Amino acid sequence: MRIASLTFLAVGFYALSACQMLPYSGSSATRTDQGAEESPPPLVVIEPEIPINTPVDLVAPVHVDIWDRVRAGFRLSREIDRKRVLRELEWFVKHPDYVERVARRSAPHLYYIVGEIEKSGLPLEFALLPIVESAYDPFAYSHGRASGLWQFIPSTARLYGLKIDWWYDGRRDIRASTKAAINYLNYLNKVFNGDWLLSLAAYNSGQGNVLSSIQKSKLPRHQIDFWSLKLLRETQTYVPRLLAISEIIANPEGYNIVLPKVPNQPHWQLVDIKAQLGLSKAAELAGISHRSLYFLNPGYNQWVTHPDGPHDLLVPVDSIERFKVSLELLPPSQRIAWHRHRIMSGENLDLIARRFRTTIKTIKSINNIKGTMIRAGDSLLIPAAAADVEYNMTSAARLEERQKALTQAYGSEPIIHTVEPGDSLWKIS
Numbered sequence: 001m002r003i004a005s006l007t008f009l010a011v012g013f014y015a016l017s018a019c020q021m022l023p024y025s026g027s028s029a030t031r032t033d034q035g036a037e038e039s040p041p042p043l044v045v046i047e048p049e050i051p052i053n054t055p056v057d058l059v060a061p062v063h064v065d066i067w068d069r070v071r072a073g074f075r076l077s078r079e080i081d082r083k084r085v086l087r088e089l090e091w092f093v094k095h096p097d098y099v100e101r102v103a104r105r106s107a108p109h110l111y112y113i114v115g116e117i118e119k120s121g122l123p124l125e126f127a128l129l130p131i132v133e134s135a136y137d138p139f140a141y142s143h144g145r146a147s148g149l150w151q152f153i154p155s156t157a158r159l160y161g162l163k164i165d166w167w168y169d170g171r172r173d174i175r176a177s178t179k180a181a182i183n184y185l186n187y188l189n190k191v192f193n194g195d196w197l198l199s200l201a202a203y204n205s206g207q208g209n210v211l212s213s214i215q216k217s218k219l220p221r222h223q224i225d226f227w228s229l230k231l232l233r234e235t236q237t238y239v240p241r242l243l244a245i246s247e248i249i250a251n252p253e254g255y256n257i258v259l260p261k262v263p264n265q266p267h268w269q270l271v272d273i274k275a276q277l278g279l280s281k282a283a284e285l286a287g288i289s290h291r292s293l294y295f296l297n298p299g300y301n302q303w304v305t306h307p308d309g310p311h312d313l314l315v316p317v318d319s320i321e322r323f324k325v326s327l328e329l330l331p332p333s334q335r336i337a338w339h340r341h342r343i344m345s346g347e348n349l350d351l352i353a354r355r356f357r358t359t360i361k362t363i364k365s366i367n368n369i370k371g372t373m374i375r376a377g378d379s380l381l382i383p384a385a386a387a388d389v390e391y392n393m394t395s396a397a398r399l400e401e402r403q404k405a406l407t408q409a410y411g412s413e414p415i416i417h418t419v420e421p422g423d424s425l426w427k428i429s
Helices: 066-072 083-094 096-120 124-134 154-159 174-191 196-205 207-217 233-250 279-286 290-296 317-329 349-355 360-366 395-410
Strands: 268-272 312-316 337-342 379-384
Touching: 066 096, 066 124, 066 233, 083 096, 083 233, 096 124, 096 174, 124 174, 124 233, 154 174, 174 196, 196 207, 196 233, 268 317, 279 290, 279 312, 279 317, 290 312, 312 317, 349 360, 360 379
Parallel strands: none
Antiparallel strands: 268 312, 337 379
């Protein structure tokens, strides 16, 4: 393939890595994320790639099963005669239970993701990329700080408009992260002159690393493709892995794999909730479990939606009417739980915020506090988690569960340390 004018671009690019490899036996790939947190390349100015006025739900489905729709949009050569692809293919064939598990996990979101990819013009093999990235787990988190279905690291996420703060992480938001991933892939495809395999390699390891490999290869332009380059070990298995799972989806019967039936219809619908709403209350209104609501709305870090938005929720289609009617009848005072706290001697806003799992900014805004001074004996109105609900899906609860798992595995309670500016391994040790 022709890769015109790429060599000179390699100078000055940083390696923006968007993703994490799926850890399983049978592959020696490991994530590197070298340079992942450096400043993004200055020439990246992304205009929205995705049309917003043509909802896919208005198009009558042609296929009954979503897998038939996915296959119809395949455009990449799967190259199963290559050893690297064959090695990944053999692993999937030996682990049919894994293929079935991730296929089932994809079911709630596959209809939406397929629709967005179709509108963007990308090959539908990319609807399977979250299998490679995160095993279709929206809560997947890598040691390289990549998060969500599409495994964005913070710097790339912010570059593509994903908001990340205490309340909310757009990398895990199904809709926001999917659109960001599509825009990023489209950008990379322009950089690599329409070569989707090189674009995939850059999505994994960073465009700077791929451009550097092209420059070092000293190959004539017409000989440059993914297979001719010496790339990071992880990337050398990453692209073949997507081609291998695409081959499985294209011909499951030929590999004795049974895919779960996934209807070619939406599993959830977006609801504008207008203002902040407790997630336990939302689950109650929809008549579903608290855990089910979190899995549809994994972008929310806390027990309540973001005070500044997004003010929307994904709700199962079967629960939409019940949820809308119940929300309309819900008094504003009951949207979230409130606690009136009398300030004790020695307390400050930081201590109170941590105690009630909220932020200083929120307390100050609700109580019209201008500075940081508070007086013992005064009262504060604080949004609080419902006392009778076990919030096991918040970011803090998930971290605690991870720490417990590590304790059971290694016999002692680990300490999670967030690296601060100026830290070194010597200082930390």
